[in-house]
Amino acid sequence: MLDQPQQQVEVFGGEFEVHDAIITVPRRHDIPGGAAFVPRTPPVRSAAVECPLVTRCRVPADLAAVTTIAGETRPGDVDVHPAALAGVWEAVERLYRSGIHPAIQLCVRRHGEVVLDRAIGHAAGNGPGETAETPKTLATTGTPFNIFSASKAITAMIVHLLDQRDLIRLDDRVCEYLPEFAVRTKQWITIRHVLIHRAGLANVPPSLMDLDRLADPEGIVRLIAELRLTGRPGRQLAYHAITGGFILGEIVRRVTGRTIRAVLDDEIRRPLGFRWLGYGVPPEDVERVAVNYFTGPPALPPLSSILRRALGVDFALATTMANDPRFLTAIVPAANVVTTANDLARFYQLLLQGGALDGVRIFEPRTIRRATSEQSYLELDLTLGLPFRYGMGFMLGADWLSPYGPDTRYAFGHLGFTNIVAWADPERQVAAALVTSGKPLVYPQLYWVWEIVRRIGIACGKDRPRAGVLIPDATTPGVGDAQRSSVS
DSSP, rough: SSSOOOOEETTTTTEEEEEETEEEEEOGSTTTTTGOOOSSSOOOOOEEEEESOOBOOOOSSSSGGGGEEEOOOOGGGGGGGGGHHHHHHHHHHHHHHHSSEEEEEEEEEEEEEEEEEEEEEEEEETTTTTOOTSOOOOOOOTEEEGGGGGHHHHHHHHHEEEEEEOOOOOSGGGGOGGGGGOOOGGGOBBBHHHHTTTSSSOOOOGGGGGHHHHGOOOHHHHHHHOOOSSSOOOOOOOSSSSSHHHHHHOOOOOOOOOOHHHOIIIIIIIHHHSOOEEEEGGGGGGSSSSSEEEEESSSTTTTTHHHHHHHSSSSHHHHTTSHHHHHHHHTTTTEEEEOOOHHHHHHHHHHHHHTEEETEEEEEEHHHHHHHHHHHEEEEOTSSSSSSESSSSSSOSSSSSSOSSSTTTTOOOETTTTEEEEEEEHHHTTTEEEEBOOSSSSSSGHHHHHHHHHHHHSSSOOOOOOOTTOOOOSSSSSTSSSSEEEOO
């Protein structure tokens, strides 16, 4: 480390020292506004962004020493070959050995049974720029992670739940609930347009990412309503990384009188007994969340420019902001659900089973069918620059170009910033979640993320669905008498 900084850079209310190409990020509890969240003996939470070299974490020689395994069903009991399942975890270890991800969690459910639930690495203390002497926190299967854009699927299902309860209609105009949008062309934006990324509000102004603004949802909506549309509502497919979530979250708040966080807690999390799966965390849980680290090669144009327009801030800064207590305790419907891989896979198990889980019905089967129905077929996404199949809140699988591995045309789920994947595959009766704490853009070992999902598809081959597992209707035994939640 150089003795004197060359310049000071102000980032979300604090100053960072810049030494040549290295930005030293202050500890989470040193960030202005974060003092109230300091534990008595806090772990060092810093990250270094080094350019142009690839940034990595340290990888211990003994991977078993940093691996935790939770309860897992014998693979053979659910028609999974043990050797094939071992190959899945081997791919995870190969990804971890790249040094790009300080912590990784993976949970795979097959026919409702957990066949793999493991974590590897450190939740804090072993990121780029941290030394061997830095206090380290082991990542376990119970460590919560921010799943970033994978939050969008959960937000979408809350909106679909309101539609199921006849509180809204998906083709209603947004301005019927948010009068701020009753201006010019924005008055024609519908809830459906927002869910399928066709509202014309893909670009994010830097002012929207002011962390102190997150406590003012009405102010955020006013700011979004003042944005210039990038296209006529309904016309262009352009991924809405941040804006759509705030719009949907505010609709939920104004319709129900409760925040979207409270609706998620009351209607899904508590009825099903999830430990995490919430928008952000209480202040006392901030230090339990896995720290995110900017890793890999530097983000370079044109990808860096594309992502800056989508996120409102630079790629590396987005990672740093996600560790701020103001972000972790706020409600960001498109980007800050905090959960574990196990809880996230269990949420997809709920959808895979037609909306009922453990005797509790949350969604009607038709609600899930509507949410996962195809709205665009491998159309070029003008934000991501790639062709995607979208449902109403979900990224859909495909035969070849699929986030969930080859031959997954009926799979549905969502990606998260950056190497986070959660999905359900009805043909294989799989619900799975892969979460990571490294935040690279593009790097050679990205291949192993693809290999993980591909091997899961191989290990859990297509078969006939078991009775009562795939999309049960309301007459399924036990469902009719299930506890039902209500939104009011």
